[in-house]
Amino acid sequence: MKILVTGATGTVGGHVARQLSGSGHQLVALVRDPSKADLPTDVTVVEGDLTDASAVGRALEGADRAFLNMADDNGAVFAEAAAKAGLGHAVLLSSFTAVTELPSGPANIVTARHQAGExxxxxxxxxxxxxxxxxxxxxxxxxxxxxxxxxxxxxxxxVKLPVVDPADIAAASVAVLTAADPKPGVYSITGPQSLSVRDQIAIINETLNRSYSVREISQAEAATAAFPQGTPDFVATSVLETMGPGAAVLAPSGDVQTLTGEAARPFHAWVADNAEAFV
Structure with a gap:
């Protein structure tokens, strides 16, 4: 079976490519810059952009299934090319925001993006x-x-949110991509527990023997601290809303285990695996 992976130089797509490596399937990755594609040797790299219909068409040639991490056009070019190519099944990295009412409503660009992709x-x-x-x-x-x-x-x-390990998103994706007969469906991919920033910092301190403290700041202060100067207000607001009280309605789900047979990994496991990020 031939499987196309998009976004393979990113976090989730990279996990998908590595988890599929050695599976015996023919693997293809569509990447903008092959020189930055540090991928397993059994992955064939096709140069191109997801907004370029010609490149997407080349990458989809003969593909049975595909993992889609959307580009700037929110998946429109890929969807048209996939239909034309007769793709058997696509797995879309979507978001809880597609069905969660955040304060900005449809003006939230994260919500709009994932609704458009679906x-x-x-x-x-x-x-x-x-x-x-x-x-x-x-x-x-x-x-x-x-x-x-x-x-x-x-x-x-x-604010407590059921944050998820990107490797679990990839594992759920791989489970669908390699299923004998995948059926169209929708799954909520979360971590096993809802955790606040304060909870996460406590876990980091315990896991890595650190002594961070937490100080709450305003949305305006957060926008200044976390986004490059010149970032439009609506962009910062959209992202911060996905971490705010409106997002707390999302409950932990068992869908990772439903798809993979393994429970979602706890936050402390991700912290331990990524200790170098906290240096």
Whole structure:
């Protein structure tokens, strides 16, 4: 079976490619810059951009299934090309925001992006599985980056979210991509427990023998601290809303175990695996 992986130089897509490596399937990765593609040797690299119909068409040639991590067009080009190529099944890295009402509503660009991606595949008639992921474990690094003095400054420090290990998102993706007969469906991909920033810092301190403290800051302060100067307000607001009280309605799900047969990994396991990120 031939499987296309997009976003293979990113976190989740990279995990997908590595987890598929050695499986006996023919693997192809569509990447913008092959010189940056540090991928297993059994992955064939096709140069191109997901917004380039010609490149997407080349990458999809003969493909049976594909993992889609959307590009700037929110998956529209891929969906059209996949339908034309007769792709058997697509796995879309979507988000809980596609079905969660955040304060900005449809003006939230994260919500709009994932709703558009799901809609593009549905309207194109491509058999698809939507993996609506929670916030990633590594989002805590947004606030750790400013903690050189040992103080983690973050907004919504006590809002609890079921953050997920990107490797679990990849494992769920691989389970669908390699299933004998995958059926279109929707899954909520979360970690096993809802944790606040304060909870996560306590786990980091315990796991890595650190002594971080937490100080809550305002949304405005967070936007200044975590985003490059000149970032439009609506972009910062959209991202911060995915970590705020409106996102706390998302409950931990057992869908990782449903798809993979293994329970979602706890936050402390991700911390231990990524200890170098906290130096």
């Amino acid at each position: 809609q593009a595949l549905t309207q194109a008639g491509v058999p698809s599985t939507f993996l609506r992921a929670a916030g990633f474990d590594y989002n805590i690094l947004m606030w750790i980056a400013g903690a050189a003095d040992g103080v983690v400054r973050a907004p919504n420090a006590d």
